[in-house]
Amino acid sequence: MAKKVIQVPVDEELLKELDRFCAGKRRSRSELIRSACQSYLDQVEREELDRRYQQGYAKVPEEPEVGESQAAISGEVLPGESW
DSSP: OOOOOOOOOOOHHHHHHHHHHHHHHTOOHHHHHHHHHHHHHHHHHHHHHHHHHHHHHHHSOOOHHHHHHHHHHHHHHGGGOOO
16 A cells, blocks of 8 residues: 655654664654554454444343343353363
8 A cells, every 4th residue: 555655743852762773773764654553443443332332232131131141151161172
């Protein structure tokens, strides 16, 4: 995928910390910033999915009997697993 060059103002202390970290990890500053941005976006997506999951259960709560039966089945199945 083609990369596009952007400019991002960063304060001097943060830049020094980034450069120290990059030197220790033998990674470029650009690589670290791309990785950090992707991690942030992944985290935001996971949080949004969690929020939507919780909203769904708040709108249509699970019947207590379903949870109890799932817990009972898990109690029977999981002890037999080798992991």
